[in-house]
Amino acid sequence: MLIGKVTGNIWATRKLDGLNGFKLMIVSLVNSDGADSKSAMVAVDTVGAGIGDMVLVARGGAARKAAMIHEGPVDAAIVGIVDNMEISG
Amino acid sequence: MLIGKVTGNIWATRKLDGLNGFKLMIVSLVNSDGADSKSAMVAVDTVGAGIGDMVLVARGGAARKAAMIHEGPVDAAIVGIVDNMEISG
């Protein structure tokens, strides 16, 4: 899974039905040293994340399983909110 | 999903039948700060996007589900047009 910080929300009136009902959140991915990697993605939220939360993002088939929409147009989902990161070594 | 700006169209007479009937749009992906990431991809349009629109792109199996062609040679689809991006934190 990828690690990133929720930095925003997206509103899209014209979108596929399969995305209806999901909060679409912008996640800025971080590097191994925790810094902003400049890469961002939009993920459906499945755990009640909020802006500023550090989160885990699952991609591909794992995202559809997380969002429980096997036939949906989803390829990224927030699957956990990080309480604590212990980094060493 | 990825976020990007529609910056053009592609015409390809010699292409697989599975791509027939789809608008093939060039999407320039953006970074976490909204700047052009230099990366681009071609996505089939499923929501009526136009040049200049900021859009959501789903990839892999999610793209085929979005385009409703489970057996088609598609791995990227525009699945939403962004009205508004709230970025903070």
Next chain:
Amino acid sequence: MLIGKVTGNIWATRKLDGLNGFKLMIVSLVNSDGADSKSAMVAVDTVGAGIGDMVLVARGGAARKAAMIHEGPVDAAIVGIVDNMEISG
């Protein structure tokens, strides 16, 4: 799908049977401004592409569907030859 220029061919006598019969072409991927992105991949050709052609490359399951070898060791296929790219915005 990715956009790139066909810049060469690959010959591989010792390869899996699933790759037999396919032209293996080197595709140099381009950035959003059309410049060479320095990334390259090898794709099976399914539309009769030639050196110098700008092409669309589908990846993953989409490539196997394009090459019609669901069980083959293929993860990238040329699925269209670009006649014209209209880039603006």
Next chain:
Amino acid sequence: MLIGKVTGNIWATRKLDGLNGFKLMIVSLVNSDGADSKSAMVAVDTVGAGIGDMVLVARGGAARKAAMIHEGPVDAAIVGIVDNMEISG
């Protein structure tokens, strides 16, 4: 598979059930010369890895097969601990 060094652990109380019971480890991926590539990911551990171990990470469907949770929200799993890397040529 990717090669990386386990550099930390993640704790996430609010996460999907499918992640329960797994150690979530931060893996900093390495380049072809063994240096830190700056990219990091979180992988579920399936072989008893520890901080400082050089490990193999499988992604996508391979990760769910490794973690034996075909329906789980997992897209990266540690599948081996590297004893020795012989690099030459």
Next chain:
Amino acid sequence: MLIGKVTGNIWATRKLDGLNGFKLMIVSLVNSDGADSKSAMVAVDTVGAGIGDMVLVARGGAARKAAMIHEGPVDAAIVGIVDNMEISG
């Protein structure tokens, strides 16, 4: 598929059973100009590759099909040894 040079071997006593019996080889991926891209991955060998060989690597589901282990924790496999690369244009 990706192009790269086999630059080493990996030994991992503690690994998932699904990886048993496979040679695990380090492949340093090359750019469109043939130079080392700094990216590396570990792939199971399915064609008898050796150190110094330029090889084709298939990823994801294609790798499991190449290694004929549909349920195995494999996401990258060497599927061909390059005899000759004709690069032009």
